[in-house]
Amino acid sequence: MSANLSNREIKNNLEFLTEHLPSKPTAVDGLYQLPKNLSDDVMRTNFSQNSLQKISDHIGYFLGILKSIKVNFVEETNDPRWIASSAGVLSQDNKGTSMPGFYRAMGYDHSEIFLIKKHRYQLKHILAILTHEYTHHYLYEHRVKKDKTSENEILTEIATAFLGIGQFLVEGYRSITWTSDYYNYILVSGHQTHTMTLGYVTPATIKKAIILATELRQWNPKEVVKSFNSLFDKLFVYISLIPYRNEVRKINKSK
Numbered sequence: 001m002s003a004n005l006s007n008r009e010i011k012n013n014l015e016f017l018t019e020h021l022p023s024k025p026t027a028v029d030g031l032y033q034l035p036k037n038l039s040d041d042v043m044r045t046n047f048s049q050n051s052l053q054k055i056s057d058h059i060g061y062f063l064g065i066l067k068s069i070k071v072n073f074v075e076e077t078n079d080p081r082w083i084a085s086s087a088g089v090l091s092q093d094n095k096g097t098s099m100p101g102f103y104r105a106m107g108y109d110h111s112e113i114f115l116i117k118k119h120r121y122q123l124k125h126i127l128a129i130l131t132h133e134y135t136h137h138y139l140y141e142h143r144v145k146k147d148k149t150s151e152n153e154i155l156t157e158i159a160t161a162f163l164g165i166g167q168f169l170v171e172g173y174r175s176i177t178w179t180s181d182y183y184n185y186i187l188v189s190g191h192q193t194h195t196m197t198l199g200y201v202t203p204a205t206i207k208k209a210i211i212l213a214t215e216l217r218q219w220n221p222k223e224v225v226k227s228f229n230s231l232f233d234k235l236f237v238y239i240s241l242i243p244y245r246n247e248v249r250k251i252n253k254s255k
Helices: 007-020 036-044 049-063 123-141 149-163 167-172 203-217 221-226 231-240 242-254
Strands: 070-075 082-084 090-092 101-105 111-117 176-184 189-196
Touching (some): 007 149, 007 203, 101 123, 111 123, 123 149, 123 167, 149 203, 167 203, 203 221, 203 231, 221 231, 231 242
Antiparallel strands (some): 176 189
16 A cells, blocks of 8 residues: 655655755756657557657656666556566566566666556556656665665655656556446445555655655746646645745845
8 A cells, every 4th residue: 555654754755865865866957847759659659668768768868867777568468467576577476466667776787677567557657657667776876775675665756756757656646446347236236446556655745745855956836836737736736835935035035
């Protein structure tokens, strides 16, 4: 189940990242923007590995990682057979469970990202998985990690917000819900509802992390609000950033 972190827990992770990452953590200031032609190319080619590789490389340029990391793409059809083992090898799982993505580092200068597309995943879900896994790569390159696997996964989620790419997680980590398996008993009938979620933290946690990271990274509040798609998210972030916006105005007036 995805964790809903408190502001204090988020701040602790942001402070950890501030202490251990370069003072200029990304090559480009501000929040990342995915070029429309790259996302269109993914849809036009039906999630071709080449189109996803281009997005991965573009994210890398934004973060300051110029060497391309190989992206492997596997598409599930009807059965969730594929998982990534602790060694990073895709294999069958008798329990029928699977991981949506995996990052593995195999010695110096050799890392890979695996993306596993389930039947109901859309582009926003694949982008969220890719963002999370690429952030693993970024933290590995900077030798930043925590001891426990669970803590390191949480750190990676918060790092996406700190680096300016967390907005993909807000969109892609929303619950996927669908109905199936019609039933008809004596007194009741209907369809069974199914829910599938992604991520180690909730979309609400990522939103709070982006808001808290805005002041740390001194981002333009207008650009932060603009990075969200839904009107609700835009309004929530706009209101949450009012104190920071007022502080920026005071500083500008005093100059």
